[in-house]
Amino acid sequence: MAGCRRWLWNWAIGRKQDHYAATGKSLSYHALAGELVDLKRQPETLWLKECHSQVLQQVLMDLETGFTNFFEKRAKYPRFKSRKRTPHSMRFPQNVAVVDARTVSIPKIGLVRAVIHRPLVGVVKGATVKQDATGAWWVVFVCHIERPDVAPTCDRPVGIDVGLESFTTLHTGAKVKPPKFYRRGEKKLKRLARKLSRATKSSMNRRKAKQRLAKAYQRIRNQRADWLHKHALGIIQQFDTVCIETLNIKGLAKTKLAKSFSDAAISTFMQMLHDKAEWYGGRVVKVGRFYASSKTCHRCQNKTTLTLSDRVWMCPNPRCGITHDRDVNAAINILHEGLRIVAAGMSETQNAAGDAVRPANAGGR
Ligand SMILES: [Zn+2]
Numbered sequence: 001m002a003g004c005r006r007w008l009w010n011w012a013i014g015r016k017q018d019h020y021a022a023t024g025k026s027l028s029y030h031a032l033a034g035e036l037v038d039l040k041r042q043p044e045t046l047w048l049k050e051c052h053s054q055v056l057q058q059v060l061m062d063l064e065t066g067f068t069n070f071f072e073k074r075a076k077y078p079r080f081k082s083r084k085r086t087p088h089s090m091r092f093p094q095n096v097a098v099v100d101a102r103t104v105s106i107p108k109i110g111l112v113r114a115v116i117h118r119p120l121v122g123v124v125k126g127a128t129v130k131q132d133a134t135g136a137w138w139v140v141f142v143c144h145i146e147r148p149d150v151a152p153t154c155d156r157p158v159g160i161d162v163g164l165e166s167f168t169t170l171h172t173g174a175k176v177k178p179p180k181f182y183r184r185g186e187k188k189l190k191r192l193a194r195k196l197s198r199a200t201k202s203s204m205n206r207r208k209a210k211q212r213l214a215k216a217y218q219r220i221r222n223q224r225a226d227w228l229h230k231h232a233l234g235i236i237q238q239f240d241t242v243c244i245e246t247l248n249i250k251g252l253a254k255t256k257l258a259k260s261f262s263d264a265a266i267s268t269f270m271q272m273l274h275d276k277a278e279w280y281g282g283r284v285v286k287v288g289r290f291y292a293s294s295k296t297c298h299r300c301q302n303k304t305t306l307t308l309s310d311r312v313w314m315c316p317n318p319r320c321g322i323t324h325d326r327d328v329n330a331a332i333n334i335l336h337e338g339l340r341i342v343a344a345g346m347s348e349t350q351n352a353a354g355d356a357v358r359p360a361n362a363g364g365r
Pocket of ligand 1: 299300302317321
């Protein structure tokens with residue numbers, strides 16, 4: 001079926017190009033759909049009948065969208081799909097269903113044994129059946145879900161300092177170490193990558209080595225995503241107003257700390273906080289990164305100079321002299337600044353650093 005889909009895609013691009021060369025006009029979706037009916041009757045392309053008809057129609061629709069996006073300068077010219085480069089995939093607008101805890105039903109294929117990762121919620125809007133780099137097949141459902149209508153309050157605010165030493169530090173002093181999945185799996189990845197580079201081109205061993213490497217990468221990705229989801233969810237369930245600093249992510253990644261930074265995946269975490277806040281009726285307030293959260297004393301507002309290695313510092317103001325944990329002090333400042341932004345009603349406009357601060361319930365998903 002995936003082969004039919006690829007063949008039809010390439011055939012349709014070819015037809016569009018020939019038609020344009022001959023007449024100077026574009027060939028519409030409806031014209032192509034008509035030709036598809038004829039193709040299914042011709043003996044040499046009779047095999048197209050074996051493919052689910054809606055999957056084939058979807059191909060022509062996807063191509064139409066591809067061309068529209070190209071003409072409106074949103075995308076590149078649709079490419080021919082090669083057998084080697086294109087992963088197997090097909091889209092069903094309807095009729096893919098979860099039958100029971102171990103079975104999925106797919107049109108023209110029938111009942112398929114499957115591991116159900118989580119129960120379906122909402123109204124199913126279609127499904128894609130595809131194969132990933134490890135060789136495993138997936139059924140991915142698109143579902144429509146109504147978001148619960150909850151307005152954010154400011155009863156349980158939190159300030160979060162995000163960093164490399166400690167992944168998150170809350171203003172309450174709670175710290176969480178960054179996950180080190182990548183480092184831990186790195187040795188294995190290196191060994192598998194070496195094996196792949198040594199394998200003979202287009203051999204069976206090479207294909208196996210490629211799949212093993214893809215599998216190892218996927219494992220790390222899954223572990224990290226799982227960790228981040230749980231951590232973000234925990235924060236959103238405890239607090240309703242999350243004040244957090246926007247980080248100069250590009251600047252950070254250039255340094256020696258780049259690897260442990262990619263381990264920490266701070267930008268993914270921020271996105272998750274946003275999505276979950278929106279869902280649970282909370283909000284994320286972003287404090288501009290030019291606000292000196294680390295080097296300002298939260299008690300007397302005195303500013304000092306710090307290096308990255310100063311984890312603990314004493315306020316030099318003689319009338320203050322408080323000893324700070326660097327990250328906790330930053331989190332407290334971020335909380336104060338975030339609450340100030342909310343109180344000033346700036347949450348719907350822009351803050352000092354020009355980063356848009358969107359309240360949780362603005363607009364749909
Ligand atoms: Zn002070």
